[in-house]
Amino acid sequence: MRPAETVLSQGSFLHLDTGEFALAAADAGFDALAVWRQAPGYRGARATANAAAQAGIRVDTLCRGGFLDRAGHEETLRAIGEAAELGAGVLVVIAGPPRPADPRAAGADLHAALDLALPAAERAGVVIALEPFHPVLAADRSWLVTLAQAVDVAEEFDSPHVGLAVDSYHLWWDPRLAAGLRRAGHRIAAVQLADWVVPEPGRLPPRGLPGEGAIPLGDFVKLTREAGYEGALEIEVLGDRVRSLPPLEAARSLKTALDHTAVGAEEGTHA
Amino acid sequence: MRPAETVLSQGSFLHLDTGEFALAAADAGFDALAVWRQAPGYRGARATANAAAQAGIRVDTLCRGGFLDRAGHEETLRAIGEAAELGAGVLVVIAGPPRPADPRAAGADLHAALDLALPAAERAGVVIALEPFHPVLAADRSWLVTLAQAVDVAEEFDSPHVGLAVDSYHLWWDPRLAAGLRRAGHRIAAVQLADWVVPEPGRLPPRGLPGEGAIPLGDFVKLTREAGYEGALEIEVLGDRVRSLPPLEAARSLKTALDHTAVGAEEGTHA
Numbered sequence: 001m002r003p004a005e006t007v008l009s010q011g012s013f014l015h016l017d018t019g020e021f022a023l024a025a026a027d028a029g030f031d032a033l034a035v036w037r038q039a040p041g042y043r044g045a046r047a048t049a050n051a052a053a054q055a056g057i058r059v060d061t062l063c064r065g066g067f068l069d070r071a072g073h074e075e076t077l078r079a080i081g082e083a084a085e086l087g088a089g090v091l092v093v094i095a096g097p098p099r100p101a102d103p104r105a106a107g108a109d110l111h112a113a114l115d116l117a118l119p120a121a122e123r124a125g126v127v128i129a130l131e132p133f134h135p136v137l138a139a140d141r142s143w144l145v146t147l148a149q150a151v152d153v154a155e156e157f158d159s160p161h162v163g164l165a166v167d168s169y170h171l172w173w174d175p176r177l178a179a180g181l182r183r184a185g186h187r188i189a190a191v192q193l194a195d196w197v198v199p200e201p202g203r204l205p206p207r208g209l210p211g212e213g214a215i216p217l218g219d220f221v222k223l224t225r226e227a228g229y230e231g232a233l234e235i236e237v238l239g240d241r242v243r244s245l246p247p248l249e250a251a252r253s254l255k256t257a258l259d260h261t262a263v264g265a266e267e268g269t270h271a
Numbered sequence: 272m273r274p275a276e277t278v279l280s281q282g283s284f285l286h287l288d289t290g291e292f293a294l295a296a297a298d299a300g301f302d303a304l305a306v307w308r309q310a311p312g313y314r315g316a317r318a319t320a321n322a323a324a325q326a327g328i329r330v331d332t333l334c335r336g337g338f339l340d341r342a343g344h345e346e347t348l349r350a351i352g353e354a355a356e357l358g359a360g361v362l363v364v365i366a367g368p369p370r371p372a373d374p375r376a377a378g379a380d381l382h383a384a385l386d387l388a389l390p391a392a393e394r395a396g397v398v399i400a401l402e403p404f405h406p407v408l409a410a411d412r413s414w415l416v417t418l419a420q421a422v423d424v425a426e427e428f429d430s431p432h433v434g435l436a437v438d439s440y441h442l443w444w445d446p447r448l449a450a451g452l453r454r455a456g457h458r459i460a461a462v463q464l465a466d467w468v469v470p471e472p473g474r475l476p477p478r479g480l481p482g483e484g485a486i487p488l489g490d491f492v493k494l495t496r497e498a499g500y501e502g503a504l505e506i507e508v509l510g511d512r513v514r515s516l517p518p519l520e521a522a523r524s525l526k527t528a529l530d531h532t533a534v535g536a537e538e539g540t541h542a
Contacts, residue, residue: 139476140470199411204470214409
């Protein structure tokens, strides 16, 4: 199997403008960017596309099309348009709202929202990738908190333009992870990697670089490969883990950790 | 259906000695105690039994028999003996360790540990109640983080002395909760209630009194009733939520919240 392309998430670089982020990623050897629409430094699709072109790096993924529901349809269309303008093949979306009064109605609304957005995604050549969150976020971020739920939704669509974003931090705890990733199969459209750092008491576990925490990330990547995913591997260490470093040094440390994980996955170790 | 008996967890009163805790619980109108072996104020089974008798309240549950595995067998036997001496019908146990290198081996070890402890539990008339934890605790507390996993383990034993402790804080997020509780059925041996309070960023969600957070606790209780559970309802608001109050006032506020939840469950509301 050819080595995976590597993608750097803007989520580690919210303190930089997008041009600085793109340069650091390119200089550190990443193949592509995961751009954040919600980043303070995001100046829209055209400016971002120019910044990436100047840095000599492509955009793989756009995060994110808001909390996907019918009420947010116009916003979803805008995000699909931006993804297309950026040349990003994947738009990550989250199911909203958190804590719906009626979970069944929320599921129906999500289905309807995807159904509405699908023609635009097909025209734009963009995969809408639904991302399940960690159960710790069920009350304040998203009601969709297991891989099985997300696969259930994706399977309702017989389209290569509805996919899944699988994030190690959100999914690693699941005793049904391996079965879920097998079931997700060719619907996996993005693989996002961060480690789960055991926190101080009372703190939410922060994201860490691969190797800093509890997740056997090599195994996680290997499971996505065995499920048929051949796309890029994104490192998405949200938070201020690398904020104190100069941008290039931060990007290099993330690249090294990601490369190490990818090698671990190829070798079948628990790295 | 007769009103459920009410149980107060020592987990809200770790700053008190067991005698003060027992008196506050009895004075506030609770029917029984959930005693914590790990409480700083725990002075052993005999002293605790005397304190409960003096307060005029029984002990329903003993928390907890350590992290259950074969290596901890002697500790489990001690905990079963203490539960019997306290007249507690239920001993809550947690599956250990967190993050086992080989989850399958951990499952086999848990099965073996239960198998070893079962004769003593049967002789003592104590139900060993396995408690699944929240997935946010998978890296530092227990590998057993879904109700489905816990039911899988309990179903391996055809004995009324292997049961389940279902805690709203740990389980509420699960999209398969209703199905899981139905499946748990008569194996439910303890129902523990606390709300999930949406936290400040970066904090682990603290436990709250019923009504303070995100969980429809009336529905949770109703699901356990529909599954066939007729035992006591325990309020287990760990942490320092009521620590600043005088003990009796704290116990009364917990009793009021628990009664309100129980009424909500009977009425089928989302209270």
